[in-house]
Amino acid sequence: MPITERDTLIADAVADLTTRPDDADLLDLLHDLTAYVVALVGVRASGITVLDQIGGVEYLTASDEEFRQLEEEQIEFDEGPCVDGTRGGAPLGPVALDRAGAAMHWWPHFTPRALDAGITSVAAVPLRGFGDTIGALNLMTAGTPLLTPLDLRFTQALANAATSAVQHQRVLRDKDEVITQLQHALNSRVVIEQAKGMLSAMHGISLDEAFTRLRHSARHRRTKLSVLASAVTQGRLPDELAVQ
Template sequence: MSTTDREIRIAHAVLDLTHRRADFDVLELLHDLTAQTVALMPVRCAGITVLDSEGTEAVYVTASDDLCLALEEDQSELNEGPCLDSARSQRPLPVLSLTGPPGSIRWPRFAPRARRAGVTAVAAVPLRLPQVPLGALNLLMAEPPYPGSRDLRLAQALADAASGALAFRHELAQKDQILGQLQTALDSRLVIEQAKGALSVRLDVSLDEAFQRLRAHARSRRHKLTELSAQVARGQVPAELLDPTP
């Protein structure tokens, strides 16, 4: 089985969308997604709309060109259109014609604007993280041949590739948060060890006894152990801790 030029371009596109630096620009990634979609599919242009934190309001993010930009903004303004439907339902929207009889058009306000801009059909695929809806990739067509079912599967694959990069970034953020918490715990532990040593020498007791005194004092007064330990490490030992009586 021979490999076609288009298959090679698809492989490069997926690689481009998934292999990013950890600190990549999210907007640049989404713009690249629209550009790759236009380069690989029979569409006039492509755009991306994302949902707000509540998952209800849709906001235009980026587009492959000014025509799509204007129509993405129209969808947000009119609160109707293919990208909004796909984003909210998190389901792919098959190719739908905008040139049928008025009563058959799914979006009575958006469709006339799209037709005036030269767009005759639309489709969309969802953009998502696991368990988290993000938005949708909007596909606008000016003339046949329109994308088939395999083309739409390709669009979904490209959207999923970009989503994968976003998911990896999300995991990194979570990992960084966890590492930050671990570092804070480590720093706190070092302060506690310093306080234990200082109190052990000051009272001539074991390190375990010194720690028990620190913890009992902090708990009885509802103080943070780390803050009390930092105070003791600086030589500011509360008088109660100097009492030889436990």
């Protein structure tokens, strides 16, 4: 069987997710996971929610700004597929969204908001560390057929590749240490969101574009995204971020 372009993209994605240096930025790694899922599975958007140190569900990252808002609203109302997927520890869905269907009964706040944003179905697969659930990789589709069992198996494989890299590259010993690393990522996300907002207002660009510029600058300078974001919030912008 000939190798296709998609086969090559999958191989590149797995290699990228599993060969980061030991001090790689965890938030950057997991954001790349959401981008690969969008590109390779064909969903409208993807995001990650995780368990914090006291067992609460927290938003960590998403493939785009609109999905970030949908994820954060689920945390606020304590309902939705991202919340259920994170707490349940098992694949969820796919679930078709309908104002008169089961989803409206399960998620009365989330469902109409998602439908208004053009989302027609949702699904989630667990993120696991040392066999225990540490979060969920959440998927939303728009106007496309429901994801198939093979789609979810493929998505789970990508998620497993990323979490395996986190465990082994950081020489973590148990689930608690993985959650501690995720807590650090949650803390850094707050600073990154502030930096995105500053760049967006300064240059009149979208938050998605501001985040892209932040990531490019961090990689160019070989520094952690959180470190660069902290510098930006303190007014210390590198040249490439200071100009339009």
